[in-house]
Amino acid sequence: MAVKRIVSNFAVDDIAKVRAFYEDVLGLDCVMDHGWIATFAAESQNVMPQVSFATEGGSGTPVPDLSIEVDDLEDMLARVKEAGIGIEYGPAVEPWGVKRFYVRDPAGRLLNILCHG
Template identity: 65%
Template sequence: MKVKRIMANTATSDLDKADRFYGDILGLERLMDHGWFRTYGSHETMMVQVSFGSEGGSGTPVPDLSIEVDDLEGALSRFQQAGVPIEYGPVSEPWGVRRFYVRDPFGKLLNILQHE
């Protein structure tokens, strides 16, 4: 058996919040829409990964999702323009990433990062 894909699922009664946050701010495409379940993503080739931790590094909580971007400052600007509070950072970490934390509309803690 080979794992082909891992998808994170979040329960919500307001799917439009996902559109605004993951579509408008993060720029993900709506790949599937059943009316009651929507999937957002990118056609970028990605590795299958699942991470586990006792902390998020630098004394931060473990984030629910880590999202790697190609332009951290651009992502930061989009979140700030949308009025999304930055909970940590932006900071360059000793393990070679620059990152910040935000919460999505469903309370999930997101680690937005770029490898330096």
């Protein structure tokens, strides 16, 4: 038996607002939409399922609801700013080797947007 994937499920009041953010700002694809649930994904990249548990978010920050790794942090930061979304932390280069910033999605979830190296 092997875990094939892990999917986070968050309750929201307005899927359309969330869809616009995750598709237009983050560039994810809506891979399933039943009206009451929508699932967003990036192209398959042979990644391992992961789940993290934390007492803090590092550098004294709150624990984010999701960590989203991107290949170009500067581009993502520009997209977030262009969309008028406030940055809650960072951008910062952390002692453990990641560059990151925090934002909130339209449902209020705290997102840790990061890039290694």
